[in-house]
Amino acid sequence: MTSASRTIGLAAFIAAAPGTAWAGVTLSGSYQADGLGRVALRVEGERVVVRATEPGACDLANGSPVVEGEFQGNVLVGKLTVCLRGPSCPETETLPLVAFYSPVDHSLTGFARPREGCQSPMLGRSGLLLLQPAPEPDPGTTSGRGGTSSLSRLRTEKRDPVAAKEALDKANRLLAAKDWSGAVAEFERSITLDDRSWVAFFALGTVHVKRNRAPEAIEALERARALNKQVPGISYQLACAHIRLGDKQRAMALLRQAVKLGYAIAESSQQDDELERLLGSEVEFVILTTQAVENYRLAAGRRMQTGP
Known part of the structure; x- marks a missing residue:
């Protein structure tokens, strides 16, 4: 070099x-x-x-x-x-x-x-x-549901937080049943009812990560982060999305940011498969994982001190 x-x-x-x-x-x-x-x-x-x-x-x-x-x-x-x-x-x-x-x-x-x-x-x-x-976005790129991948098509004409929460709850039930397409549809419906919910964007991006749809995941997760910059899980899922595009440096930077914000994992937990496969041999990845485990221990200690 x-x-x-x-x-x-x-x-x-x-x-x-x-x-x-x-x-x-x-x-x-x-x-x-x-x-x-x-x-x-x-x-x-x-x-x-x-x-x-x-x-x-x-x-x-x-x-x-x-x-x-x-x-x-x-x-x-x-x-x-x-x-x-x-x-x-x-x-x-x-x-x-x-x-x-x-x-x-x-x-x-x-x-x-x-x-x-x-x-x-x-x-x-x-x-x-x-x-x-920077490459221009491909206008022909489509999501798995046949629509355009851009979230710009999901507009909140009239906010209805109650209906948005109902759609969010339904999406989570579908997610638990591993009905990915159904969950995506309900998360998107929740966003059309209230586009101020970082939770809906975060959940939608996480589903896209699980489905290996990195561009869609990044778009949704960046919207979530714009609404709430303090949630470590958003940066972690962004790292998972960027590693699926082969961008190791960006993934590592986001993982570093997640741990700094307090991202925590139990010692017995397994990291994202792609992060493990492409970054597992990196010294910094091991250090960040160790810090995330320590974050979990510290949080568990605080919970024990404050009681149930």
Whole structure:
């Protein structure tokens, strides 16, 4: 693996090499990166600004700047604002950034180094940041029930919390009977009656995870998280959904977030099969699982102290 220092040296060489001057390519639109989700990238002259459009693993405010810099040849030199994890680490830090523009796939590959003892879910272990053009949603994608996969079609015309609760209870009964399609239909009906219920979106997303329908799961779970950011199970199920798309870094970042929020499992419990299969050999996965077990023990201790 190429070291960050070696890559930065290569950047200086590329920037100085003849024939590599910035050719005025329009580099803008929707991009994505692990730990960030989708971002909006805009180039003004030789200046680049990348702004958050999704909370991502760092719970960023919409429109907050993530990357700012200028091109020198095909090399972007600027700064990157990241959130940090670790004892005695500040919540955010602005780091120097060197990134390379690829005219082939229009991606930006950069390196940044957080302070000693701190990590950022926005960066890979070697400090890698990879910004790639985000694919446009496929309008032809359908759900298993024959409708469009987007939840935008589920609109609450007139809120009826009582009827929404009845639909939610019926969906849970169908879920217990493993009637997945019936449960999905009732969860969706509950949402059309009250789209402020994070519980309905959470339950719908969880069912889609069980059915290995990752895009639908992510859409529903992100809606749940937008309504309630403090539920650790939402981040955990999002990790299960992203691992089904093969996105290990995003899944790990979400798992880290779930455990930080207090996600807890009994020692004898089994993790999601796909998480175990694709992340089980990772040291961080073992550490996070151990912490989740400890969270369970601490919660059990508190229950014993307060009584039934």
